[in-house]
Amino acid sequence: MNEYYFSEEHELFRQGLRQFYAKEVIPNIDEWEKAGEIPKYIWKKMGEMGYLGLNHPEKYGGSNVDFFYTVVFQEETLRVNSGGFGAAVGITPYMAGAHILASGSNYLKDKYLPKSISGEWIGALAISEPNAGSDVANIRTVAKREGEHYVINGSKTFITNGVLSDYIVAAVKTNPEAGAGGMSLIVIDRDTPGVSATKLNKLGWHASDTGEISFVDVRVPAEHLIGKEGHGFYYIMGRFQLERLMMAIGGASAAEFALEHALQYMSERQAFGKRINQFQALRHRIADMSAEIYRAKYFNYHLAKMHQDGKPVVKEASMAKLLSTELADQAIYKCLQFFGGYGFIEDYKIARMFRDSRIGTIGGGSSEIMREIIAKMVIDEVKYQKV
Ligand SMILES: Cc1cc2nc3c(=O)[nH]c(=O)nc-3n(C[C@H](O)[C@H](O)[C@H](O)COP(=O)(O)OP(=O)(O)OC[C@H]3O[C@@H](n4cnc5c(N)ncnc54)[C@H](O)[C@@H]3O)c2cc1C
Missing domain, CATH: 1.20.140.10 (Butyryl-CoA Dehydrogenase, subunit A, domain 3)
Structure with a gap:
C-alpha cells in the first residue's frame, strides 16, 4: 500500500533520516528532555543534511522536493519519541519560515530563509496571547506605525521556540478597531530592544522551549511587515x-x-x-x-x-x-x-x-x-x- 504514495527515493530518504536520528538525536533525547530545550547545534546539523529546507526553493538553500518528503520527515520525527523535539524543529520550516516564503517580500526571504534552512537561525510563530488562543481575531498586541517603523506593544504566550528563537513571526493588530481585518504579520528580531521571554513549565513536550514573550515599545522596520497590512x-x-x-x-x-x-x-x-x-x-x-x-x-x-x-x-x-x-x-x-x-x-x-x-x-x-x-x-x- 505504501508504494501508492512513496517512491524508492522517498524510502531512501526515510532510511537516511532514521539513521541520522538514531545517531545524532535519540542517544541525547533524554538529556534534552531534562534540559527543557534542544541544543542549537542540532539545528545546524539538520540544516547541513538538508532536512530544514524540504519545502523551500533551491535559491534559498532548500531542495523544493514533493510533499511526501515532508510526510516522511514528520513521520520519522515523531518516532524519535519526543513531541518537544518534533515541535521545535518543525516550527521554522513549516510555520515561521513558511509564512515568510508564502507572503513575505524578497527582502524578507533573502534575509531570513537561507539562515533558517541552514539551521543557523531558529524561528518562532507567535499568535496566541494570554487572552486569545482559539479566538485568533481577538489578539491585543498592537503595532503602531511611526514613520519607517512599527512600534509594538503586547504579549504572547505558549510560543514554541519562544526563548531560543532568533526571530519571531508575530501576529499584531495594525488597526485594532478593524477586528480580523486589522491584523498583520511582522518579523521581529529576537535581539531587538524591548523583547523579552520566559520559559513555561509544561506537562509534556519537555524538550521544546515554550515561552511567554513580552513586547515593550519594540521598534521594527516597516519592511519587516509580511505581505499586506491588514491581511495577517x-x-x-x-x-x-x-x-x-x-x-x-x-x-x-x-x-x-x-x-x-x-x-x-x-x-x-x-x-x-x-x-x-x-x-x-x-x-x-x-x-x-x-x-x-x-x-x-x-x-x-x-x-x-x-x-x-x-x-x-x-x-x-x-x-x-x-x-x-x-x-x-x-x-x-x-x-x-x-x-x-x-x-x-x-x-x-x-x-x-x-x-x-x-x-x-x-x-x-x-x-x-x-x-x-x-x-x-x-x-x-x-x-x-x-x-
Ligand atoms: C505546548 C504548547 C505549544 C504551543 N505553541 C504555540 C506556538 O508556537 N504559537 C502559537 O501561537 N501558539 C502556540 N500554542 C497555543 C495553542 O495554539 C493554544 O493553546 C490553542 O490554540 C488554544 O488556545 P487557548 O489555550 O487560549 O484556549 P482557549 O481558546 O481559551 O480555549 C479553552 C477551551 O475552550 C474551547 N473553546 C474555545 N472556543 C470554543 C468554541 N468556539 N466552541 C467550543 N469550544 C471552544 C477550547 O477548545 C478549549 O477546550 C501552544 C500551546 C501549547 C500548550
Missing part, C-alpha cells in the same frame, strides 16, 4: 491547512509508533503462564486500534496528495487533524494500559508518549475548533478559500 488573519488561516495536515500526520505516526512499542512489550511479558498478547480481550483492542490507525494514516496520505496537487483541503485537513490527534491521544492512553505498572514508570518510553500526545487535541486549533470549522462547512455551507 487570512495568511494565518491559509497556512493552517498545512499545519493541521502536519499535525494529523504526526498524530497517526505517534499512535502507530506507540502500538509497535506496545506489541513488542506484549510479545515478551508473561501473565498466567502465557504471553499477554494471547489474551483475547487485549487482542481485540489491538485489532481495533490497528484498523483505526490504518484508516487515519491513509486518509492523511490521500490529503497529502491533494495538498501536493494544489487542491484546497481546508475541511478535510480539519477532519484529519481532529481524527488523528484524538486517535493518538486515545490509542496511547490504551497502549499505556498494556504495560501495567511499568507504563507509569518514567524510564519506560510509553510514559513520555502519554504526556506528549495530550497537546495534539489542543494546539494548532483545538478539537472543538476543528468541529466548529467542519460544522460551518457541512451545515452552513461556508466555503473557505485556499490563500
Whole structure:
C-alpha cells in the first residue's frame, strides 16, 4: 500500500533520516528532555543534511522536493519519541519560515530563509496571547506605525521556540478597531530592544522551549511587515491547512509508533503462564486500534496528495487533524494500559508518549475548533478559500 504514495527515493530518504536520528538525536533525547530545550547545534546539523529546507526553493538553500518528503520527515520525527523535539524543529520550516516564503517580500526571504534552512537561525510563530488562543481575531498586541517603523506593544504566550528563537513571526493588530481585518504579520528580531521571554513549565513536550514573550515599545522596520497590512488573519488561516495536515500526520505516526512499542512489550511479558498478547480481550483492542490507525494514516496520505496537487483541503485537513490527534491521544492512553505498572514508570518510553500526545487535541486549533470549522462547512455551507 505504501508504494501508492512513496517512491524508492522517498524510502531512501526515510532510511537516511532514521539513521541520522538514531545517531545524532535519540542517544541525547533524554538529556534534552531534562534540559527543557534542544541544543542549537542540532539545528545546524539538520540544516547541513538538508532536512530544514524540504519545502523551500533551491535559491534559498532548500531542495523544493514533493510533499511526501515532508510526510516522511514528520513521520520519522515523531518516532524519535519526543513531541518537544518534533515541535521545535518543525516550527521554522513549516510555520515561521513558511509564512515568510508564502507572503513575505524578497527582502524578507533573502534575509531570513537561507539562515533558517541552514539551521543557523531558529524561528518562532507567535499568535496566541494570554487572552486569545482559539479566538485568533481577538489578539491585543498592537503595532503602531511611526514613520519607517512599527512600534509594538503586547504579549504572547505558549510560543514554541519562544526563548531560543532568533526571530519571531508575530501576529499584531495594525488597526485594532478593524477586528480580523486589522491584523498583520511582522518579523521581529529576537535581539531587538524591548523583547523579552520566559520559559513555561509544561506537562509534556519537555524538550521544546515554550515561552511567554513580552513586547515593550519594540521598534521594527516597516519592511519587516509580511505581505499586506491588514491581511495577517487570512495568511494565518491559509497556512493552517498545512499545519493541521502536519499535525494529523504526526498524530497517526505517534499512535502507530506507540502500538509497535506496545506489541513488542506484549510479545515478551508473561501473565498466567502465557504471553499477554494471547489474551483475547487485549487482542481485540489491538485489532481495533490497528484498523483505526490504518484508516487515519491513509486518509492523511490521500490529503497529502491533494495538498501536493494544489487542491484546497481546508475541511478535510480539519477532519484529519481532529481524527488523528484524538486517535493518538486515545490509542496511547490504551497502549499505556498494556504495560501495567511499568507504563507509569518514567524510564519506560510509553510514559513520555502519554504526556506528549495530550497537546495534539489542543494546539494548532483545538478539537472543538476543528468541529466548529467542519460544522460551518457541512451545515452552513461556508466555503473557505485556499490563500
Ligand atoms: C505546548 C504548547 C505549544 C504551543 N505553541 C504555540 C506556538 O508556537 N504559537 C502559537 O501561537 N501558539 C502556540 N500554542 C497555543 C495553542 O495554539 C493554544 O493553546 C490553542 O490554540 C488554544 O488556545 P487557548 O489555550 O487560549 O484556549 P482557549 O481558546 O481559551 O480555549 C479553552 C477551551 O475552550 C474551547 N473553546 C474555545 N472556543 C470554543 C468554541 N468556539 N466552541 C467550543 N469550544 C471552544 C477550547 O477548545 C478549549 O477546550 C501552544 C500551546 C501549547 C500548550
